[in-house]
Amino acid sequence: MSINAPELVISARAQEAVALAPGEGADAIIWDEVETNTSEESKLSWSFLAFLVIAVQLAGIGIVTDSTIAIVGAMVVGPEFGPLAGLAVALVDRRWALARRAALALGVGFPVAMGVAALATWLSIQLGLVDPGFLDHGDPATEFIYHPGWYSFIVAALPGAAGMLSLIGRKPAVLVGAFISVTTVPAAGFVAVALVLGQPEKAAGSALQLLLNLMGIIVSASAVLLFYRLLRRRRPTGVSRYSANPFKRQLPRR
Secondary structure: OOOOOOOOOOOHHHHHHHHHOOOOHHHOOOHHHHHHHHHHHOOOOHHHHHHHHHHHHHHHHHHHOOOHHHHHHHHHHOOOHHHHHHHHHHHHHOOHHHHHHHHHHHHHHHHHHHHHHHHHHHHHHHOOOOOOOHHHHOOOOOHHHHOOOOHHHHHHHHHHHHHHHHHHOOOHHHHHHHHHHOOHHHHHHHHHHHHHOOOHHHHHHHHHHHHHHHHHHHHHHHHHHHHHHHHHHHOOOOOOOOOOOHHHOOOOOO
């Protein structure tokens, strides 16, 4: 059995039900749909690995070439929000099987992608495409990646909340815009590049940045889900003065 969202519904009964139901239709959440979508996006698959490898590779290229465009592109391509949203749903619903599946995707995906980026950086050095000492000079354009600060967690938490809102509200365009501001994938790429170039301190800073980003997204996404659960519990059970079920009211014939 499959359920599809209709593009257009012309129905007097449906319009009456919407008018009588409490709240706004845009705020309605189909929890089964959210849980199903996050469960599917949390699986360790070849497509997930491919997207994450490409994203971290783009970030690494952006770092060694000082290309902000490549770094932003890596943020857009990165598929890491699927497992992170899955962890948030798992924590709120106590679905530990989903938590294990999402943790496996992240725990395998990031090391594999970072390993590929490290190998590509080493090959680039051997071919003379990258100056091994370019990180010694410092670069203000990428310094924020390996210098986590007080706002690192907050900057990750806000897009995490926006991402979960876009997921439960079925607004994918917002999800893309939100994660352009998160340095999850760039931080992973910087760890790989810095380790190959012999910069353990900068690698540790970017690793901390990565950890703060992951934690911020999970915490804020979980908070959004808990907030909506609280709203649902406080919502009155009756939807109109006629009946608890608006479809039982007989509408006048046209």
